[in-house]
Amino acid sequence: MTKYTDIVRKRLGWCPNADAVRKSRCTGVEQDCEHAWKRGGPDPGAAPESDAPAATPPGYQENILLILIAVAWLFPVVYQQEFLFLLMVISAVAVYCDAQNIHAGEKFEKETLLGDIVAWRPLTWGAATFVGGIIIMAIYLFHRKEIYTANMGKASS
Known part of the structure; x- marks a missing residue:
């Protein structure tokens, strides 16, 4: 033993x-x-027998920069006029670039704003974050793994 x-x-x-x-x-x-x-133990090189999907898709990583920008929205100093506009621009650009990196909306032919958010394209995410601020950014952060998983088939091919 x-x-x-x-x-x-x-x-x-x-x-x-x-x-x-x-x-x-x-x-x-x-x-x-x-x-x-x-002698009857499990095969060390065999694939797992479970049919359940993996908890985290392969190649997926959390984006710490987006999380830090979202935390920056919580500080009262950012609600001064010049800091607020700067933070809105930084947030929109960061979400746009991250949505491009995870291939947001590539697998879906039609994009509807009131439909499923996994079909939203990077430009839509960036514009919505600029207008909606921390609320849209929080929605993006919470659904980022779902967006990545839904669009992963197109990204890998």
Whole structure:
């Protein structure tokens, strides 16, 4: 039993005397796990048997810059006239660029403003953020993963 816990510790990087091994298949020192597979254990290189979608789409990352800009809206100093306009422009440009990066609206032929937001194009997101400010930006941040997932098929092909 300790042999298998040592293998797990090495793979996770918990073993102080070994470097973390981040491979999908067992190699080298970890030949014992292949023998365990032959005895009826799970195949180390096989795909998971679950039909459930992954919690996070592959290649998806949170955009920390957008989150920081949204937090900046909470400071009272930004409600002075010159800072407010500057923050509106920065927010609109940041949302527009991020919507382009996640290929927002590419998979959908028709864009409707009152319809599904996953069909909105980057220019629509930028203009709506400029007009709606933090409210539209918050909607974008909360639905960003959904937008990415809905348009991922077009982006990868």
